[in-house]
Amino acid sequence: MVEGWFGGEGDAFRLLGTRCSACAAVFFPREDVHCRNPRCAGGELVEVPLSRRGRVWSYTDGRYRPPSPYVTDPELPWEPYALIAVELAAERLVVLGQGVPGLGVADLAVGMEVEVVPGVLHEDAETVWTTWQWRPTTGVRS
Amino acid sequence: MTGEVAVLGAGMHPWGKWGRSFVEYGATAARAALADAGLEWREVGSIVGADTVRGGYPGYVAGATFAKALGWQGTRVTSVYAACASGAQAVNTARAQILSGLADVVLVVGADAAPKGFFRPAGGDRPDDPDWLRFRVLGATNPTYFGLYARRRIAVHGDTLEDFAQVKVKNSAMGALNPYARYRKRVTGEEVAASAVVADPLRLLDICATSDGGAALVLSSMEFARRHGVAEPVRIRAVSTVTPRYPNTVLDLPDIATDSAVAVEPAARTFRESIAGAAYEEAGIGPEDLSLAEVYDLSTALELQWYEDLGLCGAGEGAKLLREGATSLDGRIPVNPSGGLASFGEAVPAQAIAQVCELTWQLRGAAGDRQVAGARVGITANQGLFGHGSAVIAVR
Numbered sequence: 001m002v003e004g005w006f007g008g009e010g011d012a013f014r015l016l017g018t019r020c021s022a023c024a025a026v027f028f029p030r031e032d033v034h035c036r037n038p039r040c041a042g043g044e045l046v047e048v049p050l051s052r053r054g055r056v057w058s059y060t061d062g063r064y065r066p067p068s069p070y071v072t073d074p075e076l077p078w079e080p081y082a083l084i085a086v087e088l089a090a091e092r093l094v095v096l097g098q099g100v101p102g103l104g105v106a107d108l109a110v111g112m113e114v115e116v117v118p119g120v121l122h123e124d125a126e127t128v129w130t131t132w133q134w135r136p137t138t139g140v141r142s
Numbered sequence: 143m144t145g146e147v148a149v150l151g152a153g154m155h156p157w158g159k160w161g162r163s164f165v166e167y168g169a170t171a172a173r174a175a176l177a178d179a180g181l182e183w184r185e186v187g188s189i190v191g192a193d194t195v196r197g198g199y200p201g202y203v204a205g206a207t208f209a210k211a212l213g214w215q216g217t218r219v220t221s222v223y224a225a226c227a228s229g230a231q232a233v234n235t236a237r238a239q240i241l242s243g244l245a246d247v248v249l250v251v252g253a254d255a256a257p258k259g260f261f262r263p264a265g266g267d268r269p270d271d272p273d274w275l276r277f278r279v280l281g282a283t284n285p286t287y288f289g290l291y292a293r294r295r296i297a298v299h300g301d302t303l304e305d306f307a308q309v310k311v312k313n314s315a316m317g318a319l320n321p322y323a324r325y326r327k328r329v330t331g332e333e334v335a336a337s338a339v340v341a342d343p344l345r346l347l348d349i350c351a352t353s354d355g356g357a358a359l360v361l362s363s364m365e366f367a368r369r370h371g372v373a374e375p376v377r378i379r380a381v382s383t384v385t386p387r388y389p390n391t392v393l394d395l396p397d398i399a400t401d402s403a404v405a406v407e408p409a410a411r412t413f414r415e416s417i418a419g420a421a422y423e424e425a426g427i428g429p430e431d432l433s434l435a436e437v438y439d440l441s442t443a444l445e446l447q448w449y450e451d452l453g454l455c456g457a458g459e460g461a462k463l464l465r466e467g468a469t470s471l472d473g474r475i476p477v478n479p480s481g482g483l484a485s486f487g488e489a490v491p492a493q494a495i496a497q498v499c500e501l502t503w504q505l506r507g508a509a510g511d512r513q514v515a516g517a518r519v520g521i522t523a524n525q526g527l528f529g530h531g532s533a534v535i536a537v538r
Contacts, residue, residue: 001269002279025389025405029275029398037405038388057393058297060289060341066281067262069274083286085393092403094393096290098280105342110297121279131279 004047005029006118006132013118014049015095015132021046026091050095053137054086056112057094061105071122071129080104084134086114100135113137147240148367148375149536150360151179152499155253157324157355157486164194164201167356167492168253169211175358180370181247186360188218188245190235192228192252192491195264201254204491208251218245226438227383227526228252229357229494230534234381236361246366252491253356260284261352261488273396273527280398284440285349287395289341292443296343299458301446303343305465307334309442310347310484312470317481319512322496324353325485334442348442353487357496374538376505378498380424382533386413395527414451417531418523422453425535429453432475433517434504436497438524439482448523449477471512479504479512497522498534505538 005028006015017028020035022043027036028050035042065078072078082099099108100119119133153174155167168191176183189212191204200207205221218239224231229252236248260283268274276282295301314329329347337346367375387409389401394413411419422428429452437452439445446460454475455463463469469477480486480500483493501520503509517538524532 002275020405023405026402028402036388036401039406058290058294060286060293060343062281062283062286062341063339064260064283066277066283067260068265069263069267069278070281071278072281081281083280083282083290085290090404092389092391093400094391095399096276096280096282096393096397110294 001129002029008049013116014052015116017048017050017091018045019048026093028091028093028095051088051090053113053115054088056108056110056114057085057087058110059084059105059108082108084108084114086134097132097134100133103135107136145241146364146377146379147237148362148364148372148377149498149502150181150247150362150367150370150372150375151175151177152502153178153358154322154496154499155356156322157353157489160354162255162354164253164255164356165207165211167255167354168204168208168251168358171253171356171358172208172212172249172251175249175360179360181360183212184215186217186247186249188220188236188239188248190220190222190232190248190250192232192250192495193221193223194254194491195223196254196257204251224530225526225528226490227494227524227530227532228491229496230381230522230524230532231383231530233359233361233378233495233498233534234383237378237381240361240363247360247362249358249360250495251356251358252495254489254491255354256352256489258352272398276396276398283341284395285341285344287393288349288441288444289344290393291447292344292348292441293342295443295446299461301443301461303335304331305446305461306344306348306442307331308464309439309445310334312464313439313478313482313484316471316479316512317485319510320481320485323481323485324351324487344441344443350440350483351487353489355486355489355492355496357492357499359495359498359502376502376536376538378534379537380421380533380535382417382421382424382531384416384420384531385529387416412451413531414447414525417525417533418452418521420531421521421533421535427519427535431519432521434476434479434501434514434520436478436480436500436520436522437482439478439484442484445477445482452521452523471514476514479509479514494522494524494532497524498536501534501536505536
C-alpha cells in the first residue's frame with residue numbers, strides 16, 4: 001500500500017524519502033517521477049532514509065472511529081490513538097504519524113523529542129499491515 | 143488591477159439536513175438570485191456550476207444539471223471543481239467571461255447534499271490519492287488537522303480553550319439572526335465546554351457540521367447593470383484563486399507531510415496569508431479598508447488563524463482581537479456576521495458562494511438584524527483541499 005515509505009529492522013527502522021540529486025530537495029512521501037521544486041530543472045531522485053528523531057510540532061487524537069478506508073473492527077470499542085506531527089530538523093519537514101499504542105495526548109507536549117518505530121496498522125488472518133509510529137524518547141510524562 | 147463586475151442578485155436555499163437532492167437546493171437558490179436581480183432565466187447568457195463529488199455523476203456536471211432544472215435554454219455552460227474553493231472558482235470563471243466580453247450576465251450556482259458524519263474519500267483502493275491515503279494509513283479525518291492547528295496555537299500563542307469557545311459564542315449569536323443558517327440558537331461557552339471532545343483539544347461545538355445547502359449569484363458587466371437600472375451595484379473587485387508556493391511548510395489537509403525547506407527557503411507569506419494577499423493586491427486595498435470579513439471557520443481555532451492571515455492583527459494576536467470584541471457584530475471589524483460555518487455547516491460547493499451572498503446583503507445594507515453598520519468593503523476567505531486558495535473582495 002505504501003511500498004518503500006519505510007524500512008529496516010529494530011534500531012535501523014527509518015522512514016524513506018527521496019532526494020533530488022540536482023537541488024537536494026527531500027520528499028516524503030517519496031517522489032519518484034519529477035522533482036517538485038519549481039526552480040529545479042530536475043535531477044535523479046535517490047532514496048534516502050529520514051532522520052530517526054524529531055520534535056513534536058503538534059498533536060491530537062480522534063475520539064470517534066474514522067470512516068473507511070481506515071480499517072477497524074466495528075465489534076470492538078473504539079480506542080483513540082494519538083496523531084503526532086513531527087518536525088525533522090535535518091530535512092526541514094513535518095511528518096504526521098500515529099503514536100505508539102497506549103500513548104495518549106496527556107503524554108505529549110509540543111517540542112518533545114520522539115523517534116520513529118515500526119508498528120502494526122492492522123492485521124487479519126492473512127496479512128499484517130505495518131506502518132511507522134512515533135514514540136517519545138524520554139518515556140512518558142506522569 | 144482588473145475590471146469590476148456587478149452583483150445583481152444573490153440567493154440561497156436555507157441550510158440544514160433536508161434530505162433532498164442538491165439539484166433542488168441549487169435551483170431554489172438560483173431562482174431566488176434571479177428574482178433578486180429582477181431578471182428572467184432566459185436573459186442569462188451563461189451558467190457556471192460549482193461541482194460536488196457527492197450526489198453521484200450529476201454532481202460532476204453541475205452547470206448543466208442546474209440549467210436543465212431551470213429549463214434548457216441554450217445558454218453557455220461551465221462546471222468547475224476546486225473542493226471547498228469550487229464556489230470561488232465558479233465566481234472567478236463568471237467574472238472572466240464577463241470581463242472578456244463572452245457574456246453580459248452569468249448565473250453562478252453551488253449546492254450540495256452532504257452525507258452524515260465525517261467527510262471521507264470516494265470508495266475503492268486508491269493509493270495514488272493523498273486524500274485516500276491519509277484515511278487509510280493514519281485514520282486522519284478533517285478534525286485531525288483542526289486539532290493539530292488548535293494545539294499548535296495553544297503551545298505557540300497561548301490561546302485557551304475558552305478563546306476557542308468564544309468564537310462559537312460569537313458566531314452562533316450572529317447566526318441566530320440569519321434565516322438561512324442551519325443552527326439558529328445562541329451557544330454559551332459552558333455548552334461548548336460540555337460538548338464531547340472530537341479531536342483533542344477541540345470539541346463537537348468547536349467543529350463545523352456537514353450540511354445541505356445552496357447558494358447562487360447573478361453577476362453582470364457594469365455596463366449591463368447600468369442599462370438594467372442599477373446605478374450603484376455591489377461590485378466584485380478581486381477574486382483570489384492562488385496555489386501555495388513551494389515549499390509549503392504548514393501541514394495541511396490532506397497531506398501526510400509538508401514540503402521540505404532544505405532546497406528552497408519558504409516564501410515570506412504562508413499559503414493562507416497569500417490567499418488574502420493576492421486579493422488585496424488585485425483590489426488595491428488593505429485590511430485597514432475592510433468593513434467586514436467572512437472566513438472559513440471549519441473550527442473555532444481556525445477562525446483565529448484567519449484573523450492573522452487576513453492581516454486584521456499581528457501573528458499570534460488573533461485571540462486578543464477576539465477578546466477585545468473587535469470581530470463581533472458591533473466591533474471594529476466584524477467577522478462572520480452570517481454566523482459562519484459554525485451556524486451553516488459545510489455544503490462544499492455552495493459555501494464560497496454563500497460567503498459572497500452575505501457580503502452582497504451587507505454591502506447593500508440589507509442584512510437585517512445582523513447588519514454591519516455602514517459596510518463598504520468586505521472580504522471572503524476560504525481554502526479548498528489539494529491547494530486551492532480563495533478570497534473575494536466586494537465593494538459598494
